[in-house]
Amino acid sequence: MFQTFDVTARPEQGPPRLAALRAEIAAEGLEGFLVPRADAHQGEYVAAHDERLSWLTGFTGSAGFCAVLERVAGVFIDGRYRTQVKAQVAEEFTPVPWPDTSLAAWLREQLPKGGRVGFDPWLHSAGQIREATRALEGSGVELVRSANLVDRIWTDQPPPPMKPARPHPLEFAGEAAAEKCARLAEGLRKAGHRAAIITLPDSIMWLLNIRGADIPRNPVAHGFALLRDDARVDLFMAGVKLQGLEGHLESTVSCHEPDGFLDALDQLTGPVSVDFATVPQIVADRLGDRLAEGGDPCALPKARKNAAEIEGSAEAHLRDGAAVVELLAWLDAQSPGSLRESEVVTRLEALRRSDPALQDISFETIAGTGPNGAIMHYRVTEATDSLLEPGHLLVLDSGGQYLDGTTDITRTVAIGEVREEEKVCYTRVLKGMIAMSMLRWPVGLAGRDIECVARLPLWTAGQDFNHGVGHGVGAYLSVHEGPPRLARTGQAPLEPGMILSNEPGYYREGAFGIRIENLLVVREAPDLPGGDSDRAMLEWRTLTYAPLDRRLILTHMLDETERAWLNAYHGDVAKKIGPRVGSTTRLWLDAATAPI
Structure with a gap:
């Protein structure tokens, strides 16, 4: 469906490309140049033509930028990518934690005498430039409009996409x-x-x-x-x-x-x-x-899905859930140590493509086993393709683009028998996911007001995760859609019809990762029995149906309400997905959704 281009710099390619860019910066009389992961349309995703950040540095994350100066090149990355960036960029590039460290603060430190830093005005939003310019007042550092200096040195840059609408x-x-x-x-x-x-x-x-x-x-x-x-x-x-x-x-x-x-x-x-x-x-x-x-x-009208979009998404999730369940049953029948990550990806994508309504997958499938699972946006490559070994956890994050809806689901699966520590962490993540799923909240609250509900079980153990609890999802559109989000940055009040993910996680670098994700849609909550409610409330309707790995759940850590939610959810999975899968998978599903 798509023409693909390899635009990512290998570690050995980064330094000469950086040197060539610095030569252009000097020729322009500048002290630096900003290289964002962005295009002129300012969406989250870019075509190969606009993968300048990846081409220069090797970093393939979905957000970030590089500030190239004469003696330092800072790659600014958020908490999702602080493990990934270490493996992708050469030592000539310096990872910078962002937004903990702002661009303005970093430039003030690196250019104490001031200087002119160029940027392509097509690739930076007016808000970004306004914020940075204000923060640089009095520093002597000036942001100046410039031609795109990366494009000058990228001799085999792919052409702009021209696919038919x-x-x-x-x-x-x-x-x-x-x-x-x-x-x-x-x-x-x-x-x-x-x-x-x-x-x-x-x-x-x-x-x-x-x-x-x-x-x-x-x-x-x-x-x-x-x-x-x-x-x-x-x-x-x-x-x-x-x-x-x-x-x-x-x-x-x-x-x-x-x-x-x-x-x-x-x-x-x-x-x-x-x-x-x-x-x-x-x-x-x-x-x-x-x-x-x-x-x-x-932005907001698009986020408030109408009835056709909601019911279309619900139906797409049922078909998608059947593909995921077929994959989980197949995976459970394989011997630990007999599969590689790439085989899981290939199998799952083939199962999804059996649905004629599927137009594409909704993002590159994440299948990270063992230490790879701790890389939040891991993508399997020929160099990293790992065996699913006994004792590993497999983080499987995937989705589909269907004519009637967009899906995004994550399940963490045990490969053989895993340690007690992993089960404890998994159960804490599950408790957070259940807490968010059951939540009722007053009309007018935003994601930032409620996202901590999913973190609380981890916080009580001194643990947390460096990504939002959830993002908005489109209706056969972008799998990441603003403005609503379950995150500290989520300022848009949640309204009926908004579809968001609920995906708490936990990651231990070099060891394992855990994430559980369902999509939910906001709806009006009915009054509770007794009639004492004094304000309008909202609640969630679950869209995603696939079993949670019971082998990883320590039932003594769940209270009675959590256990009831889990059993009811698994009952719905069996009822809604069971008729859509083959007989062998149905037997597996009945066991996987048995009450605890």
């Missing part, structure tokens, strides 16, 4: 594109905005009920859009991507080539709404004093 059927979208545009245009008028700039690919896909294939594993097409206050849309997307969509796009949608986007901004009268977190700095520069900070108008 396609309609997304109304039966799955649940609302016509014209209705969405009219609804959002009304919001612009109420805010006094004449237009809104939309750069995020998944927002454009959602708004116009189309899907694309420019990014592997994500059904999006690259482009830019202007939504006007009269519900007209100007879509700036390569014509080759739009061939055949003439009958699908509404008459109020005008299509243009992308190279006309900046000139079109000059014709707008203000105020023009932008999302500072996602709009490229070059767009903010072009708009000047016509710019208004209003957010992406699609």
Whole structure:
């Protein structure tokens, strides 16, 4: 489905590429240059053409950037990647814990006399540049707009993706594109905005009920859009991507080539709404004093799934759950030490592809055994492909992109008999996952207000994990979707229809990893018996159904309520998934979901 390119620097390739970049930096009269993992659309995922960070450093994580100076090159990575980065970058690159250490603080330390640090204004959001510029005031360090210096030295850079877009059927979208545009245009008028700039690919896909294939594993097409206050849309997307969509796009949608986007901004009268977190700095520069900070108008409506999207996602999860259960039953029948991680990945992806509704997997399957499981976003390679040895834990994190929904599920599985310590840690993670699943909370709270519920069993033991408890998930869109998230950074209030993951974990570097993940959808909670409730409450509906490894559960650590939840969940798994699997797997499933 996708043309693949090997754009990742091997450790020995990083130093000469770094030297070439430093030569360009010096030639430009700069003291440094910023290399983000980003493209002009500011989504989380990038095409091979835009994998500049990976090409330069070897680091393949989904977030981060490199600040290249004359004598130091800092690779800024968050807590998910602090183990991974050590194995991927040459010693000439210095990992920097981020956001613990901000770019501005690091530049102040590394450039005490000040200096000019270049950046490509297409690849950094206006919010990022504003924040860093303010933090650098008085330091003598200046961020300056520059041509992209990596592109100058990347001689075999892959071309930009040009995959065709396609309609997304109304039966799955649940609302016509014209209705969405009219609804959002009304919001612009109420805010006094004449237009809104939309750069995020998944927002454009959602708004116009189309899907694309420019990014592997994500059904999006690259482009830019202007939504006007009269519900007209100007879509700036390569014509080759739009061939055949003439009958699908509404008459109020005008299509243009992308190279006309900046000139079109000059014709707008203000105020023009932008999302500072996602709009490229070059767009903010072009708009000047016509710019208004209003957010992406699609973000929250897209996150609040309608009934068609919710029920489509629920059905997709049942079919996906059957594939996962077939895999778990097959895995349990293999002798410990007889399989490699890659064989598990291949088998699971083949099982998913037996469903004709599957369009792709939703991300690269994670199958990390033993120490590899402690690498949160591990990807098996020829060099790391490990045996599933007796006593190992296998972290299996995977998902599918179906026409009716996007899935993401993690199960941690015992390979043979494991130690008591691993079981203790697994049970703590399970307790956190159950606590979040059972939670009821008042309307108006955000993810940051409740995410600690899933951490509490680990905290009581002096343990924690360096990633969020959960992320938003799209409806046949990006598997990571904002703005809702179960994390300390999750500021968007949770609302009915939002789909999020619930995935606490625990990781011991060099030893093992544990993660359990279900997807949940927010819904209104009914009043409790007795009628004493004095405020509206919300709760979760579970979408994911696959058994949790009973061999890893220390039942004496579960209280009566937790045990009841687990037995009820396993009963639902057997009832919902059992009829969808083969007879041999059904026997295995009945045993795997037996009450404890």
